[in-house]
Amino acid sequence: MGQTVRLEAGLSGKNGGKAAAQRVAFLTIGQSPRADVVPEILSHLDADIEALEYGVLDGMERHQLGALAPGPGDESLITRLNDGSDVLLSRAWIHQQVQEMCRQILDDRIDLIVLLSTGLFTRFRPLCTTINSQRVIDRTIEALAAAGQNIGLIVPLVGQIGEFISRGAGAHATRGAAALPGDRAALARAIRDLGACDIVILHSISYGEADREAVRAESGKPVVLARRAVAGALCAALNALGVDATLDGDESLSARLRRLSPREREVLVQIGEGLSNKEIARLLGISHRTVEVHRARVIDKLHTASLPDLLRAGIWIDQI
Numbered sequence: 001m002g003q004t005v006r007l008e009a010g011l012s013g014k015n016g017g018k019a020a021a022q023r024v025a026f027l028t029i030g031q032s033p034r035a036d037v038v039p040e041i042l043s044h045l046d047a048d049i050e051a052l053e054y055g056v057l058d059g060m061e062r063h064q065l066g067a068l069a070p071g072p073g074d075e076s077l078i079t080r081l082n083d084g085s086d087v088l089l090s091r092a093w094i095h096q097q098v099q100e101m102c103r104q105i106l107d108d109r110i111d112l113i114v115l116l117s118t119g120l121f122t123r124f125r126p127l128c129t130t131i132n133s134q135r136v137i138d139r140t141i142e143a144l145a146a147a148g149q150n151i152g153l154i155v156p157l158v159g160q161i162g163e164f165i166s167r168g169a170g171a172h173a174t175r176g177a178a179a180l181p182g183d184r185a186a187l188a189r190a191i192r193d194l195g196a197c198d199i200v201i202l203h204s205i206s207y208g209e210a211d212r213e214a215v216r217a218e219s220g221k222p223v224v225l226a227r228r229a230v231a232g233a234l235c236a237a238l239n240a241l242g243v244d245a246t247l248d249g250d251e252s253l254s255a256r257l258r259r260l261s262p263r264e265r266e267v268l269v270q271i272g273e274g275l276s277n278k279e280i281a282r283l284l285g286i287s288h289r290t291v292e293v294h295r296a297r298v299i300d301k302l303h304t305a306s307l308p309d310l311l312r313a314g315i316w317i318d319q320i
Helices: 038-043 091-108 133-146 159-166 168-172 184-194 209-219 226-244 253-257 262-272 277-284 288-302 307-312
Strands: 003-007 022-028 049-055 076-080 086-090 112-116 130-132 151-155 173-178 199-202 223-225
Touching: 022 091, 022 226, 038 049, 038 226, 049 091, 076 091, 086 091, 091 112, 112 133, 112 226, 130 133, 130 226, 133 151, 133 199, 133 226, 151 159, 151 184, 159 173, 173 184, 184 209, 199 209, 209 223, 223 226, 262 277, 262 288, 277 288
Parallel strands: 022 049, 022 112, 112 130, 151 173, 151 199, 199 223
Antiparallel strands: 003 049, 076 086
């Protein structure tokens, strides 16, 4: 069972009445509660939500984690335990466990899941409306690159530099550097390693406001904090969910998504990936006209003008 906190504020429906509180699950790849992350994200919200925290490593002791460490050549992720220490884990194992945790979370009648990891979960397919922090940061980088910004990324682990620079939206960044959250000396070295850039992105949920301020002071550049970007995406999602709840018998967006056919869900996922109708048609082996029909049906079933905004914000829709 997740750790629970209630945040009450002024999210209202179209008719001026207070919208029903959304049940939001914050899922960390470490142990919950993440007192260093979730309260800060919640502080940026003006919404009535019931926040529940879940951790992939909840209930596990330190001596049990050795078997989960990455082997030679394995990709790794770093995360936080309840005692404040960090642990390295195999990325492949984490991917599998996150998918299973999402299935368990749905038993708690969750409206929205926030995946608290920027760990390249590119094959992750959520089972309900989900904010994938990796996608949020990808969208942020793409927008900055489109604006002509020269981007530098700071990641926790040296081995992640090549991963994030060479793949996906990270390819827009000219340089990358590594520094653990909270390590002021390492952050200063990372800034020097980045060299000239227009803006710095702290590419991990574990970086906090103190890290952002240290990097800003050292570099003299604007600094994007991953958890602030996630808070913005969460705010957009809650606003959309809150408005939708007044349109059709208090039915949530997640409930409407479950009414989509398998093919409609496939089309919606590809829309979220930014593909055009022609590209979706080629990928799925169907005609361009068929994609248009499926797209129209998706919009009709969801009947929300907020869908494009949700997708741009990095919120993923289930494909199952």
